[in-house]
Amino acid sequence: MPVIAMNQEMGSQGKLVAEKLAEELGLEIVRHEIIDHVAQKMHMRKSALQRFLEGKSGLLERWGTDEASLALFKVEEILDLAAKGNVIIRGWGATHILRPIPHIPCVRVGAPFATRLKWVMDSLGTDDEDMVAEEIRHSDAAHRANMQHQFGVGWGEPMQYDITLNTERLSVATCVEMIKALLKRPEFEETPESRAKLANLTLEYHTRAALRASPRTADVKISISADNGKVRLEGIAASPDEQHAITEVVSQVAGVKGVSNKLKVMKDVRIFPSSRT
Numbered sequence: 001m002p003v004i005a006m007n008q009e010m011g012s013q014g015k016l017v018a019e020k021l022a023e024e025l026g027l028e029i030v031r032h033e034i035i036d037h038v039a040q041k042m043h044m045r046k047s048a049l050q051r052f053l054e055g056k057s058g059l060l061e062r063w064g065t066d067e068a069s070l071a072l073f074k075v076e077e078i079l080d081l082a083a084k085g086n087v088i089i090r091g092w093g094a095t096h097i098l099r100p101i102p103h104i105p106c107v108r109v110g111a112p113f114a115t116r117l118k119w120v121m122d123s124l125g126t127d128d129e130d131m132v133a134e135e136i137r138h139s140d141a142a143h144r145a146n147m148q149h150q151f152g153v154g155w156g157e158p159m160q161y162d163i164t165l166n167t168e169r170l171s172v173a174t175c176v177e178m179i180k181a182l183l184k185r186p187e188f189e190e191t192p193e194s195r196a197k198l199a200n201l202t203l204e205y206h207t208r209a210a211l212r213a214s215p216r217t218a219d220v221k222i223s224i225s226a227d228n229g230k231v232r233l234e235g236i237a238a239s240p241d242e243q244h245a246i247t248e249v250v251s252q253v254a255g256v257k258g259v260s261n262k263l264k265v266m267k268d269v270r271i272f273p274s275s276r277t
Contacts, residue, residue: 001085001086001190002025002027002085002086002183003081003082003085003086003087003088003089003098003101003103003104004021004027004087004088004089004104004105004107004179004183005082005089005094005095005097005098005099005104005105005106005107006018006088006089006090006091006094006095006106006107006108006109007090007091007094007095007107007108007109007143007155008090008091008108008109008110009109009110009111009116009136009139009140009143010116010120010135010136010139010140011111011116011117011119011120011123011136012109012110012111012116012119012167013109013111013119013167013172014090014109014110014167015090016172017109017165017167017172017175017176017179018088018090020172020173020176021088021176021179021180022088024176024180025180026086027086027087027088028086028087028088029087029088029090030081030087030088030089030090031089031090031091031092034074034077034078034081034089034092035049035050035053037073037077038070038073038074038077041069041073041209041213042066042069042070042073044065048061048065049065049070052065052070053142053146054138054139054142056138056142067149067150068212069212071150072205072208072209072212073209073212074092074093074097075093075097075205076202076205076206076208076209077092078092078093078094078097078098079097079098079198079201079202079205080202082094082098082101082104082198082202083198083199083202091143093146093147093150093151094106095107095108095160095161096147096151096153096160097151099160100197100201101194101197101198101201102187102188102191102193102194102197103188103189103190103191103194103195104188104198105162105163105179105182105183105188106160106161106162107161107162107163107164107165107179107182108156108160108161108163108164108165109164109165109167109175110156110164110165110166110167111166111167111168112166112168113136115167115168116136117129117132117133117136120132120135120136140155143155144156162182163178163179163182165178165179196228199228200225200226200227200228201226203226203229203231203253203255203256204224204225204226204231206253206254206255207224207226207231207250207253207256208224210249210250210252210253211246211249211250214245214249216242216245216249217242217245217246217249220235220237220238220242220246221235222234222235222236222237222246222263223235228257229255229256229257229258230256230257230258230259230260231250231253231256231258231259231260232259232260232262233246233247233250233259233260233261233262233263234262234263235263235264236263236264236265236266237263237264237265237266238265238266239265239266240265243261243263243265246261246263247259247261247263
């Protein structure tokens with residue numbers, strides 16, 4: 001059940017690498033499909049969410065976008081896809097989100113700016129160099145900002161990836177062969193332990209998403225961990241009612257076999273009205 005997390009710079013031919021890799025390994029490619037589910041969970045129009053992610057939304061739209069929910073639902077969606085397997089997930093911070101899972105290689109595809117500029121101009125059939133250069137710079141800036149803002153990591157930081165491929169020097173076919181070779185290495189062998197780690201992380205984020213989606217628990221900030229269907233909750237609830245609501249919501253999440261509630265109830269919420277952990 002191969003899973004590959006990939007990101008690419010605009011115009012780097014990363015899309016072609018993903019398409020050829022998917023064809024040869026029989027994998028599904030997922031990129032824009034994620035936005036449908038996330039927009040639905042956030043009760044947003046897909047076009048508005050797309051503009052926000054590309055850094056093209058207006059001031060009012062940015063103010064009206066719940067970034068915490070966006071980050072949470074995005075992580076949940078990507079973990080779900082990875083748990084199903086047989087997929088290449090392009091973009092969406094997948095290389096960072098799935099990095100803790102040992103059997104999932106994290107790949108970056110890039111090329112020097114001048115090379116990408118030429119390739120994009122050729123593919124568009126335009127000689128408007130300034131327009132294309134501005135579009136590439138804007139795309140790069142949006143990706144850098146999203147990774148830094150949502151995950152606190154640099155988009156091009158080498159240690160975030162298992163392999164970085166420069167398509168100025170490597171053909172698409174060579175990139176595909178290198179990723180396939182990586183999948184065969186013992187470091188990326190899928191094991192019961194690596195599958196369990198992915199399953200536990202997926203259940204943890206299903207639980208976080210369920211709490212966020214419930215009006216009774218949307219604002220709680222507690223520690224959550226999962227182990228083989230058992231969910232452990234730690235931190236502070238604002239009241240006994242909130243403590244009960246958290247347990248109730250978590251117990252109803254699909255896949256939860258038991259809840260270990262270690263939450264404490266805040267004695268005087270007036271002292272730290274915004275702090276619950």
